[in-house]
Amino acid sequence: MIERTTEEEPSHLRSIRAVPDFESFYRSEYRAVVGLAYALSGSRLAAEDIAQDAFLAAHRQWERVAYYEQPESWVRRVVSNLAVSAFRTKVREAGALARLKPRDEFLPSLAAEDADFWKAVRALPKRQSQVIALHYLEDRSISEISRILGCSTNTVKVHLHKGRQRLAHRLDERWEVQQ
Amino acid sequence: MSIDIRARHAARGLQGSVVLVTPVALPVVTRRHRISLIAGLAGALAIAFASMAVASMLPDTNPGDDTATINPSTIPDPEIPDGQLVVLPEKDGGVAAPAVYQKNDSSTAVKPYTRFIGTAAPGIVVVATSDFGVADTVVGSSGAFDLKLFFEGAPTGVAFPVTLSVGDVDHEFHFTWLWDPQNVTITAHQTYGSSGSPTPFEKFFGTAPPGTEITITSPYGSASGEAWEEGEWYLKVFFTGAPVGEAFPVNVSVGDKSFAFSFTALFDDTIEFTVRQEGTSSSSASPYTRFIGTAAPGTHILVQSAYGSDDLEVGESGEFNLKLWFGGAPTGLKFPITLSVDHEFHGTYYFTSNYVPTPSGVNLSQYNTESWDPAPWVKFHGTAPAGTQLVALSAYGSASMTVGSSGEVYFKLYFAPLPPAGQTFPVTLKVNGSVHGVYDFTSWSDGSVDVTVNQHNTTGTDYVKFYGTAPIGTLIEIVTGSYGSVSWVTESVNWLNKLWFSPKPAAGTSFSVTVKIDGETFGTYPFSTPGAVPKTAFNTYGSCSENPPFDVYYGTAPAGTAITISSAYGGATLTADGSGNWSKQVFFSGAPLNEAFTVTVDVGGQLFYLGMVVTSP
Numbered sequence: 001m002i003e004r005t006t007e008e009e010p011s012h013l014r015s016i017r018a019v020p021d022f023e024s025f026y027r028s029e030y031r032a033v034v035g036l037a038y039a040l041s042g043s044r045l046a047a048e049d050i051a052q053d054a055f056l057a058a059h060r061q062w063e064r065v066a067y068y069e070q071p072e073s074w075v076r077r078v079v080s081n082l083a084v085s086a087f088r089t090k091v092r093e094a095g096a097l098a099r100l101k102p103r104d105e106f107l108p109s110l111a112a113e114d115a116d117f118w119k120a121v122r123a124l125p126k127r128q129s130q131v132i133a134l135h136y137l138e139d140r141s142i143s144e145i146s147r148i149l150g151c152s153t154n155t156v157k158v159h160l161h162k163g164r165q166r167l168a169h170r171l172d173e174r175w176e177v178q179q
Numbered sequence: 180m181s182i183d184i185r186a187r188h189a190a191r192g193l194q195g196s197v198v199l200v201t202p203v204a205l206p207v208v209t210r211r212h213r214i215s216l217i218a219g220l221a222g223a224l225a226i227a228f229a230s231m232a233v234a235s236m237l238p239d240t241n242p243g244d245d246t247a248t249i250n251p252s253t254i255p256d257p258e259i260p261d262g263q264l265v266v267l268p269e270k271d272g273g274v275a276a277p278a279v280y281q282k283n284d285s286s287t288a289v290k291p292y293t294r295f296i297g298t299a300a301p302g303i304v305v306v307a308t309s310d311f312g313v314a315d316t317v318v319g320s321s322g323a324f325d326l327k328l329f330f331e332g333a334p335t336g337v338a339f340p341v342t343l344s345v346g347d348v349d350h351e352f353h354f355t356w357l358w359d360p361q362n363v364t365i366t367a368h369q370t371y372g373s374s375g376s377p378t379p380f381e382k383f384f385g386t387a388p389p390g391t392e393i394t395i396t397s398p399y400g401s402a403s404g405e406a407w408e409e410g411e412w413y414l415k416v417f418f419t420g421a422p423v424g425e426a427f428p429v430n431v432s433v434g435d436k437s438f439a440f441s442f443t444a445l446f447d448d449t450i451e452f453t454v455r456q457e458g459t460s461s462s463s464a465s466p467y468t469r470f471i472g473t474a475a476p477g478t479h480i481l482v483q484s485a486y487g488s489d490d491l492e493v494g495e496s497g498e499f500n501l502k503l504w505f506g507g508a509p510t511g512l513k514f515p516i517t518l519s520v521d522h523e524f525h526g527t528y529y530f531t532s533n534y535v536p537t538p539s540g541v542n543l544s545q546y547n548t549e550s551w552d553p554a555p556w557v558k559f560h561g562t563a564p565a566g567t568q569l570v571a572l573s574a575y576g577s578a579s580m581t582v583g584s585s586g587e588v589y590f591k592l593y594f595a596p597l598p599p600a601g602q603t604f605p606v607t608l609k610v611n612g613s614v615h616g617v618y619d620f621t622s623w624s625d626g627s628v629d630v631t632v633n634q635h636n637t638t639g640t641d642y643v644k645f646y647g648t649a650p651i652g653t654l655i656e657i658v659t660g661s662y663g664s665v666s667w668v669t670e671s672v673n674w675l676n677k678l679w680f681s682p683k684p685a686a687g688t689s690f691s692v693t694v695k696i697d698g699e700t701f702g703t704y705p706f707s708t709p710g711a712v713p714k715t716a717f718n719t720y721g722s723c724s725e726n727p728p729f730d731v732y733y734g735t736a737p738a739g740t741a742i743t744i745s746s747a748y749g750g751a752t753l754t755a756d757g758s759g760n761w762s763k764q765v766f767f768s769g770a771p772l773n774e775a776f777t778v779t780v781d782v783g784g785q786l787f788y789l790g791m792v793v794t795s796p
Contacts, residue, residue, distance in 0.1 A: 035194055054601060057623055061551055074625050078601030114192035117185060136186040137193065150599075150626055168182040 040083035128163035363410035367438040508532035535613040646675035656695040686710035712759035716780040716787035733762035740783035
């Protein structure tokens, strides 16, 4: 016997949207995420490892992550956290080097002054380096950065201000407020 | 230049040089990767296996007979097709250089090799193969390569083929080894020139025709031997009694040639006595300390304490490292260690054991290493003697418990504030004050919380209970029409609350309870008190072969409830009797044979859908 009730469906079920396709998500975000990891870790090899870990974590829980309002923000948050630990970066780099030995000559290198800039960014306190990388590399707004890093917009503003101030001092550049 | 301009320039530089060479698509294993595998590169094998392992977790974008999806991070996929040679113009802008050429096609050396120099697209695998050796390289970002291929066991005086594969393109070359053992150049080389060892020695080596006699002579040591079949030689000479700091001559005769070298012994046996203690306390069950220093060879070092003693004689190196183990040292008591040198007191040192014995029977394991929960926790489980104190410490909170009489442990530490997503951090578990273990934990949650509502009880007399999850600060309301309501703002992601009915509903009452989230209805849930007649509907047969076909429907409902039975081929209306029961025979005239249809029964507004099929008599 079939039995059905007329109970009202919960409202959250009515608001379900289509699940984004992981592969499309991966293809559209991978390069930028590797770039962010590279800026924050200083190692191309470690950057790829970090990005892979973040995407694998997303893939494992894709049915959950896909429902986030901005899955790309979540991946960037994970990458930002994974990339700022110097020790873990070294471990990842060593692992990646061991696997990728035949292609170590193929590593692209940055121009000296660009490399100096990102080195100075990595020398900043963790939060400042994350904010600077997201702001300049990804051209993210204050509110977007606050969503990615899970902090308030005022916090982002403070970190951006202090980060730029320190960078200008370290790089001996003129610092102009353009917020 | 302002910091903004410089930053944006640096961002463009990074995007251009790194991000754009990263492949977007999940690449496939191509021929150049296979060449790399054939060449026996352990690294390439690691790439293939590690990549495919990772790829198995990623979506397969191009399943085919001859390809395998691999990790895009492992192998770059330049936009230049495999095997396409890139001819770089000469720096002066003149005629283009040839893409590949062989630097030498013969050799008279003991260890022969040939070199291939050329240009190709960055990332292309270049492999040189012959019957007597294989070598490979990957073209760098400059586009140039220089590959040296050594041969082993090659015949002399005979040209043999060598194939150079640049990507998919093969180039054929030849090589001839012209080594003549009797024409090997006589050479002699010295390795060090001096030594700080107490027994200094020197290594000499060189080349000479096989069988050539080599003699090394000096005032403080000599050696002799002959060149090997490969045309090489090697001799080691120890010098005894050599003056410290004064160079002396060493003559090396190789056949009829002589070579003059000099050697200086630097070892000074007047070693100053030094000692330092490493480790003055330990929490280990097997505590020890070390005494490290220098002393003249033969010096006797003795360390003594109430909980262990040891000694040694300093070796030729003049350095010593004495490890003193303690047994039965009392916890927390600083005790003395005396150190004697050649049976004379030298000094007193101290050590403290902080070892706290772990109660026997402690068996604890980590239950979970990661979590997606917005309120993440780590759990330890196992057994421990009653009364054992457990403490879990982390950067995101701590917890403690005392093991109860059952001896079973289910120990949870909730992390707050929320750890950064994806960041692994340590959790230290202490048992009775001693570190039992350090465990890694990773939280993947970014703090976002799904709203969920669950009804705990659908019947009762006093209350209805709901529980679920919601972001902190969510306004939740549990509302009934006549029996009261309750609302509150959540203070944690997991919530639970009861609505106590006021007034209490009469026995046998059925009504709805509405749950609202931030003012909007989330769901409506049924509730009844004991004694209420439930609304039910059943069919007796489900199929019929009589003419006319029929079925008998029955069920329960509160007295007087209107019941409507309807279908495309017949129906009926009735009311529940005073005892709460109802029953009705319904005929279905004109119903098609062997085609199931639905009969809808409306019991006081609650719908039931029952199946029916008419079969042949």
